[in-house]
Amino acid sequence: MNLASFQSAEWYQALSLIERLAAFRSCEERPRASETCDDAAEQRVREWREQRPFDQNGYWAQRLSLDGLSEDEFRHLMCESVAAVQERFTSPPEWLAELARAFSLSEQSKDEVFTLPEPLREKPVAGFLTLVEPLIKHGRRQLRAGVLRLTQHYAVMPFDPATVVDVLSINLLPKLLGMMSRTLILELNVARLQNLLEAETPEQRFACFVERLRRTDVALDLLREYAVLARRLNNAVRQWVAFSLEFLEHLCADWEELCAVFSPEAAPGVLVRVQGDAGDAHRDGRAVLIAEFASGFQVAYKPRSLAV
Structure with missing residues (x-):
């Protein structure tokens, strides 16, 4: 990707929970959630658990099981920084690479005219x-x-x-x-x-x-x-x-x-x-x-x- 803007970790906030989990599980050394969680992150975890319907009838455990998530893995994913997420990827996700290609080609062909229908x-x-x-x-x-x-x-x-x-x-x-x-x-x-x-x-x-x-x-x-x-x-x-x-x-x-x-x-x-x-x-x-x-x-x- 030629445009420097696409090197930012902020783009990785668009990754789904499943995508982040797959990248996390691919790591040889996984940090414990307790090593990465600050007060704000812990608050996000509590907010997830306390919102309806996850606060009753075992729905929280059922929701985690739908994605094959353990409680500790969910806590870690909520606590880690987006920069840490980016570091797990050796190449950008395909959607991000495609977005970068579109803007790079646009920079190279500014004379191309687009007219609204x-x-x-x-x-x-x-x-x-x-x-x-x-x-x-x-x-x-x-x-x-x-x-x-x-x-x-x-x-x-x-x-x-x-x-x-x-x-x-x-x-x-x-x-x-x-x-x-x-x-x-x-x-x-x-x-x-x-x-x-x-x-x-x-x-x-x-x-x-x-x-x-x-x-x-x-x-x-x-x-x-x-x-x-x-x-x-x-x-x-x-x-x-x-x-x-x-x-x-x-x-x-x-x-x-x-x-x-x-x-x-x-x-x-x-x-x-x-x-x-x-x-x-x-x-x-x-x-x-x-x-x-x-x-x-x-x-x-x-x-x-x-x-x-």
């Missing part, structure tokens, strides 16, 4: 997407590469390779916006109170805040502070790329049969719109999609078995 251009809050523009561009590059591979494998394309990434991006951006809007509204107010926004009106202050997010140092400082959010945003982009390519490949593979069964009289045309909010997401971001084609023909894509 039409439905979002009238929403001022869409400016918050500036924070993760490097991630969005990285995901779009990966999707374009996958589309190129499909064009080399299938003779007939039910979509336009030049526009399909834009068509599919419409489903990703509102999701990212929803994930981070509350946090950025809070940070906008913090920046205002710290007199970091040199503007007089609310609209001007918002524009100033969005412009600050274009600075790599500001964006990474914020993402590092909210490491769990940063990881979730990275995962959302990764899942979008994987699911989009899965959908397109199935569409290509089934296209001849789809046309023969559902549109035998006229060609459906190329894919022009994909509605991704037709059902709840599951299995790494998969969801029911409604695909619309140039002729108005629509088909539903359900990414799991239709069996009862």
